[in-house]
Amino acid sequence: MPMIEGMLKVSLNHYLLLSAILFSVGILGVLLRKNILVILMSIELMLNAVNLTFVAFSRYSANIDGQVMVFFVMTIAAAEAAVGLALTVTVYKKFREVNIRFFEHLRG
Amino acid sequence: MGVDAFEITVNVAKLILIFLMMVQAVPILVWLERRGSAFIQNRLGPNRVGPLGLMQLLADAVKFLFKEEFLPKKAVAFLYLAAPVVALIPGALALASLPLGSPIEVAPFAMLGREWGPYIFKVQGYDIGVGIVFVLGVSSLGAYSLLMAGYGSSNKYSMLGALRASAQMISYELALSLSLVGILIVYGTFNFYEIIAEQQGPLEFGMFGREFRFSFLPDWGIFYNPIGALLFGVSAFAESNRLPFDLPEAEGELVAGFHTEYGGFKMLMFYIGEYGHMIVASALLAIFYFGGYGLPIPSWSTEAVNGFFAAKGFGSTSASLMTALVSHVSILVKIGIFLWIFIWVRWTLPRFRYDQLMDLGWKTMLPWALANAVVTAVWIYVINIK
Amino acid sequence: MLALADYMFYFLSLLILVSALGVLTMSNPLYAALSLAMSMLGMALIFATLDAWFLAGVQLIVYAGAVMVLFVMVIMLFNISAEKQAFSRGTVSGFFKLASAGVLLGLIAGSIYMSAETVFTPPPIAASEKLGDATQQLSEALFSRYVFAFEVIGAILLVIAVGAVALSRSVGGSHAND
Numbered sequence: 097m098p099m100i101e102g103m104l105k106v107s108l109n110h111y112l113l114l115s116a117i118l119f120s121v122g123i124l125g126v127l128l129r130k131n132i133l134v135i136l137m138s139i140e141l142m143l144n145a146v147n148l149t150f151v152a153f154s155r156y157s158a159n160i161d162g163q164v165m166v167f168f169v170m171t172i173a174a175a176e177a178a179v180g181l182a183l184t185v186t187v188y189k190k191f192r193e194v195n196i197r198f199f200e201h202l203r204g
Numbered sequence: 205m206g207v208d209a210f211e212i213t214v215n216v217a218k219l220i221l222i223f224l225m226m227v228q229a230v231p232i233l234v235w236l237e238r239r240g241s242a243f244i245q246n247r248l249g250p251n252r253v254g255p256l257g258l259m260q261l262l263a264d265a266v267k268f269l270f271k272e273e274f275l276p277k278k279a280v281a282f283l284y285l286a287a288p289v290v291a292l293i294p295g296a297l298a299l300a301s302l303p304l305g306s307p308i309e310v311a312p313f314a315m316l317g318r319e320w321g322p323y324i325f326k327v328q329g330y331d332i333g334v335g336i337v338f339v340l341g342v343s344s345l346g347a348y349s350l351l352m353a354g355y356g357s358s359n360k361y362s363m364l365g366a367l368r369a370s371a372q373m374i375s376y377e378l379a380l381s382l383s384l385v386g387i388l389i390v391y392g393t394f395n396f397y398e399i400i401a402e403q404q405g406p407l408e409f410g411m412f413g414r415e416f417r418f419s420f421l422p423d424w425g426i427f428y429n430p431i432g433a434l435l436f437g438v439s440a441f442a443e444s445n446r447l448p449f450d451l452p453e454a455e456g457e458l459v460a461g462f463h464t465e466y467g468g469f470k471m472l473m474f475y476i477g478e479y480g481h482m483i484v485a486s487a488l489l490a491i492f493y494f495g496g497y498g499l500p501i502p503s504w505s506t507e508a509v510n511g512f513f514a515a516k517g518f519g520s521t522s523a524s525l526m527t528a529l530v531s532h533v534s535i536l537v538k539i540g541i542f543l544w545i546f547i548w549v550r551w552t553l554p555r556f557r558y559d560q561l562m563d564l565g566w567k568t569m570l571p572w573a574l575a576n577a578v579v580t581a582v583w584i585y586v587i588n589i590k
Numbered sequence: 591m592l593a594l595a596d597y598m599f600y601f602l603s604l605l606i607l608v609s610a611l612g613v614l615t616m617s618n619p620l621y622a623a624l625s626l627a628m629s630m631l632g633m634a635l636i637f638a639t640l641d642a643w644f645l646a647g648v649q650l651i652v653y654a655g656a657v658m659v660l661f662v663m664v665i666m667l668f669n670i671s672a673e674k675q676a677f678s679r680g681t682v683s684g685f686f687k688l689a690s691a692g693v694l695l696g697l698i699a700g701s702i703y704m705s706a707e708t709v710f711t712p713p714p715i716a717a718s719e720k721l722g723d724a725t726q727q728l729s730e731a732l733f734s735r736y737v738f739a740f741e742v743i744g745a746i747l748l749v750i751a752v753g754a755v756a757l758s759r760s761v762g763g764s765h766a767n768d
Contacts, residue, residue, distance in 0.1 A: 337647030344655025
């Protein structure tokens with residue numbers, strides 16, 4: 097069983113794989129769901145997956161720059177959520193609906 | 205958790221004890237609240253059941269335990285039942301990461317036929333190096349239980365209370381975190397032990413090449429950052445949803461807010477969560493601005509107390525243990541004083557209106573907290589120019 | 591021999607993946623939001639296992655404490671319940687969407703697998719350095735090498751705060767249209 101144990105021993109690859117799966121789930125959420133709130137949440141999920149990659153690389157190469165990057169990503173993600181929610185609130189006030197197809201009316 | 209059986213056992217016992225401490229504080233606080241309100245508002249408090257009405261605690265406990273458990277017909281069962289449990293989590297996690305006494309140094313000793321190495325036990329559940337960041341992060345989770353309770357109850361009053369609560373918590377979290385920035389700049393660390401160590405001894409500081417020394421005052425944070433202390437105290441009131449900021453449960457407007465549909469043991473769990481929040485806020489006030497577990501008299505530093513017990517003929521382990529006990533009592537007394545202030549304010553001040561609450565948070569406290577942080581940073585920079 | 595940290599990783603990744611799938615599959619947006627909050631919590635714990643303690647705290651404060659509470663609040667404010675049409679229609683396009691996500695995952699996993707020889711070994715972290723120092727290094731990097739980026743982020747945040755207020759404000763007073 098040494099080979100299986102060697103594979104189960106957590107290394108950088110495990111973190112990267114977890115991040116890849118999370119990113120794919122986020123993409124699926126954006127592609128498949130119609131609710132704008134859930135789409136925004138899926139984007140947060142994808143950003144989180146990227147953050148995980150940064151932190152894992154930062155830890156395994158003993159370089160703090162990755163964590164600085166995560167700090168910036170988190171800031172931007174929070175800002176993006178704020179703007180996205182503000183847009184959603186505006187659209188909801190007009191159409192009483194949060195489905196993504198109502199965003200077509202944004203063309204004006 | 206530890207290197208051997210003894211250390212692991214002690215650490216697990218500490219975690220359980222601290223959780224029990226939070227739970228056990230609740231009956232006492234409820235009793236204090238009733239007696240306090242009776243004193244302040246000239247009404248009748250518990251005074252019939254036993255001496256000072258102390259047996260009322262027992263009666264309350266029995267009542268809470270034996271009330272019928274019920275589920276409102278339209279409630280979302282999962283959210284409704286999970287909310288009280290979630291309410292316990294932030295307080296318990298945050299309290300377990302606060303230092304409640306000086307570390308106990310245990311010298312090597314023999315037991316059960318083997319040597320047990322030297323240990324250092326901290327009087328806290330677990331020590332996380334970033335301390336205050338963890339506490340702020342965990343207590344920001346408090347909004348979830350209210351939101352779950354509000355949504356799960358399927359009741360308009362609950363829903364309104366929960367919405368008010370979460371808006372209030374998000375708004376005041378900003379002022380709460382920013383008011384701490386000033387004191388964190390002064391001490392330059394996130395670690396509770398380093399912050400408390402800085403506050404030992406008499407008040408002395410150097411400024412523009414001169415030394416100032418007040419031997420009769422302790423070296424507490426409140427003398428360096430009084431505005432921060434005030435802002436932190438006020439936003440702690442808002443964070444724990446107490447009067448004058450108890451808009452989430454405003455009984456004149458919303459029946460009982462987010463816990464309208466709760467009774468019996470589930471209600472008790474919300475109480476424990478709320479009091480846990482208050483205990484954590486009081487402990488943070490004590491740690492950042494009032495010397496933490498240090499004694500209020502400048503010459504009685506932790507080392508001095510340890511030396512006193514050593515001179516009395518205690519061994520090194522038991523001297524350390526006694527020091528930890530004294531410092532534990534010291535921080536408990538400080539927490540108790542702040543808890544009494546919480547109760548005192550509750551029965552003295554009227555409730556804010558909702559727009560006044562938001563104005564106070566966003567237009568008064570936030571700018572003051574920002575200004576406090578900026579002025580402190582500039583001041584520290586200026587006085588350190590050689 | 592697997593250490594405690596390994597079991598911790600597997601437990602946390604299970605938690606994160608299950609709750610992420612919850613976001614994808616739950617038709618009630620409130621449950622999706624709570625599920626995402628759970629996944630954020632797990633992510634904060636994973637950051638802690640990677641010794642990024644400060645980032646774990648920030649993850650709790652920013653994501654779990656503020657962003658997700660905001661989402662839940664908006665959902666409750668509009669009282670959005672489970673939708674009739676939560677997923678996009680069309681089996682063919684749905685198949686292509688699933689397939690494209692699968693291909694992306696396969697590509698990333700394949701590249702990770704092929705680079706398995708160049709695996710990094712974690713640098714030993716001294717016990718003293720473990721807790722406080724990473725935070726100090728982070729702040730030093732943030733306020734020296736990355737100070738320009740930091741200032742730009744501050745400016746962006748200000749712009750976004752103003753923009754969000756302008757977007758959600760109704761014309762003519764705060765409650766004119768409601």
